[in-house]
Amino acid sequence: MENEQVLSSLLGEVKGAIIHGYADVKVKNIILDSRKVLPGSLFVALRGTQVDGHQFIHTAAELGATAILCEELPENVREDVTYVEVEDSAAAMGLIAAAFYGHPSKKVKLVGVTGTNGKTSVATFLFQLFRALGYRCGLLSTVQNQIEDEVIPSTHTTPDAVALNALLVQMAARKCSHVFMEVSSHSVAQHRITGLHFAGGIFTNITHDHLDFHKTFDNYIKAKKGFFDALPKSAFALINIDDRRGNVMVQNTKARIETYSLQTLATFKGKIISDTLAGMHMEINSQEVWFRVIGRFNAYNLLAVYGAAVLLGEKEEAVLTELSNLKSPPGRFEQFHSADHIVGIVDYAHTPDALENVLETITHLRQGNEQVITVVGCGGNRDAEKRPKMAEIACRYSNRVILTSDNPRFEDPMDILDQMRKGVPPLDYKKTTVIEDRHEAILKAGLEAAPGDIILIAGKGHENYQDVKGVKHHFDDKEVLMEVFAKRAGN
Template identity: 65%
Template structure:
């Protein structure tokens, strides 16, 4: 057990918010820990049998019981029940787990100022900027993001955009004990559908945008939209719901929420307004609510991110002028439009996590706005395996349209054949663009080739993996860092 595990608690105390269909076995069971992994089940533990995309936890109930687990929470009872084990039958094991985890860890979200950020793109940047901003404002702050989790200064590696409900409540409890008052977290569509955020109290929610992504999981765009909207439907009447009024689905997010409805926009009337004065290689110049501010971040998409962060901070009661002053000096999250410059040749490398068509289009559009006429844009891009295949030809098409040269390569092929993914990408390249496209499956070689193609002053975009420090092939994660590889190639240029 970690030091964040609370004292043993009666099972009955953890079931107060849970819909129980049937209960068998010892009613006075005492709980010392929670797990959804049967290998960790044992005396004093609750084992949750969850139905996942790959496996069904109900298959492992007997194993958990054999290891002495105190309680089994499941949707379907096994044929035979062990008299020493308590069985709790529920309509949805994931939902029950979320409520029980919140209760087990003392409902930490109710004692924190918890703000969630959802949308296809911009979640990590917004959550990271809010974390940095509120630390600069003098608070102890928690961060739950794709890149990393943070308890003030302590960094904890992240494995999912939003952790499972047990891990999430454990982290929130640790943040509370560490003196954090604010926590900013990314809320993925998977997390909403899988009840990872059920039972949490949010003081605010932010919507960034909605574009084509995760259709491999949700099936349809409408289901994806409903998953995002589900987060705002769960907000309480004392919370704020801040949405991007310029996104065509932005106002849809607010349709059923009882939270206070707020908007931000670069183009229309909104609670928080910004006007883009300049978008250059040295940063953004914006007018926000009548104040002109120079920011270090680049790109129109970052203008939206900055405006969302500003709006959330003001809604949380912070002084607008102080917020803008601090924001003007902040940098983005790792792997989000992160520049590297080769000193001798002045070739600019940009590492970005763009792994959706919209994100890639935004990055290429930003580069187009800040590039000089003499600069070539050379893009290295791939698509992940075992993920939405429909976006593969679209990504290649966008890369070819927005670049002078393109190198198609592997991303994280996972359990798919990298060459099959690349063939699907190649199908999206228009005949007139084929001459500018190379296909090199080895990602290191692809980056090396792109740098070799660059003339002094050119721009090399390496898209898709951003902050990731690994490449996943056939279930194995080997070390691979786009930024590090790009820097190595630049170091060779500088010799």
């Protein structure tokens, strides 16, 4: 997209910026990777977790950058380059990117969803619901970014501020009226959403996760809360008040606070009447509805979606009618059935709380002597504290447990599995097996199951790869499960 802006016009909302050079230079694009700089680029020097962009300021200038955004001037400044010195490059970049692209988030109704678990489901359900209600919509999620029917693969829960605004421009150009977006704690802490205008924010829950990045649970909570702190007065803040930190999230928000709950009085109150593998019967604000999705965790998701839709001005009856037809997003409690009546469930559960939610749901759905076989692993180079907890939870709810590799990344898979094994209670040693190869682990679970048994394959969900030493190898839990079912059927 051809776009050219005067530098000074992009700095209107950036406080405390010091300009060294000419403020009226033209900016053709905003670049974070010095290797991609072209004549006319504004290069942003970001301090990342792995690399400091300030090391590449000279390279960017050599390649023709018109301007450099940085927190610290280089030793040798060039007269043909304008340097913009700011306190925080990432925060300034968010504001500059929004201005460069003409504030596209103000041209749509942008709703953000944050929390440890449920973000993808709530954002995807909202996208599906509003399309069913006749609107043109955009989706920004872990699974994929989507403009109407066009799927744009995603690499992070939330893209960087430049990519995000560029996507929102496309969505606005395609006449999308609503955009639903997962907002990760990383994206708040790293200012990827700075400069965006939200019509509403939703809080699902908060549990132990991402301490590899945030270091402390308090920092993690502050990052989530930062999203609500920044919401404008015109927005709504919809919170799950059954989570004890729900009210903490909105302590300092200017937005209108609304609530949802299964346990207490709330703006949007739900009650589960019955829950089976076939579907869930619920009461929402005194109206009874049958849903295709199942599980207590999905009851919360549905309440969040219903509440947000009503707060966006939709009629309650129309919302409930369309919600009753929705299916789970890929890899979220996704069910598969073998010819001999084994139930396979593929779920993205990769936190202790998410795994417990899924296994609790399976426990409630059991009707007889079905055995529950859980295949689970933990990702490498991520929060290691949750590894023994994940194994303990799997053992507590399952008849048999197979600990296996997930995305080991740059760690030794057996080191991860050894840490998981520390969480296995001594009484559960006999029912727990360690198989490093994930394909072999799923195969074992599938071939040893008896008719009627339930196999949970947790941790990867929608992902179709395994990340090993920086290389993504094709791997899909669902494909392996189908392979097992075919073997059982003798095909």
